[in-house]
Amino acid sequence: MLFINTRPQDRAQELSHALRMAHIDVLDLPLLELLPQAWSADLSELYQQLPKAQVIVVVSPTAVQIGMEYLKLSDIKLDQLAHIQWIAVGERTAQALAQYGISAEVPQVETSEGMLQLPVLKTLKAGQCLAFWRGEGGRLFMMDQLKQQGMRILNFILYERRCPVFAQQYLDNILYLLEKQEQYAMVVSSEASWLNWIQLMQNQKQMIAKGHYLVLGERLYQVVSNYKKNQSTCFNITRLPDLNTDSILQKLVVVQGNT
Structure with missing residues (x-):
């Protein structure tokens, strides 16, 4: 079975190497590209307010x-x-922050829902200030939940997220490869990645149906499940507890055993 590794290029290498060592064919196909947001007066103003925050939420090594x-x-x-x-x-x-001497809390499940369960967020009071270091379009659910609890949010949009040009340029090659597969597996780590895949595969419903999607967390599972229901298509979905290489390998062994 072909495995499509959709993680950003700088985060995909360890997983792809482990899969190839396990004799699994891998297609490296990042579905998200992260581009720095230009320094601006708005960002400068946000940084001047940063010392007033009680919590800083950092959503990626890029952030x-x-x-x-x-x-x-x-x-x-x-x-x-x-x-x-x-x-x-x-x-x-957390490891990226540790390089700056910063110790960070990490949720058991690497999602917005997982972070919302952290004790430090549950003990915050209305009116307290949180900063988000994030990309455009990311973590809106988490920020909305905290705003509803009366928190003040400093919204640092530090980078843009887009579908890599590579994925669009080589679409014909990708489709040719998928046509030869009875089924393929794909890791889906964010809603943005999923939406980019659906956009790439527009008018290719049969290709989408060949996929077995390994998705991170409950909310993303529901997003993909809703697409499956609304589009009246049929494919398999497996929930991932995290993005650790061992977790993905374990799930993939089960997927292969069922094919």
Whole structure:
């Protein structure tokens, strides 16, 4: 069975290597490309408010990289943020923060829902301030939930997310490869990745139906399930508890055993 690794290029290598070592064919096909947002007056104003925050939520290693670069531009020192609790969406983001001497809370499930279960967020009071270091379009559900609880949100849009040009340019090659598969498996780690896949595969309903989708978390599972229902199509979906290589390998062994 072909496995399509849709993770961003800088995060895909470990998984692809492990799968190939397990004799699984892999197509590296990132469905998200992250491009830095230009420094602006709006970002500068947000950074000046950052020391007032109680929590900073960081959603990716890319957000760490760009966020720290812009922190230097803002002339704010890390020791001015020593009172702040940092939250990382996953272990890799936490590792990126650790390079700056920052210890971050990490949820058991690397999703917005997982982060909302962290004790530090459950103990916040209405009116307290949270900052989000994120990409355009990401983590809206989490921010909306916290706003409804009366939290003040500093919304740092540090990068844009788009479907890589590569995926669009080589679509004919991708379709040719998929036509030869009875079934393929694909990891889907975000709603944006899923929507980009659906956009790429427009008018290719039979190709979508060949997929067995390994999706991260309950909310994304529901998004993909709703598409399946609304489009009256048939494919398999498996929930992933996290994006660890071992977790994906274990699920993939089960998928292969059922084919």
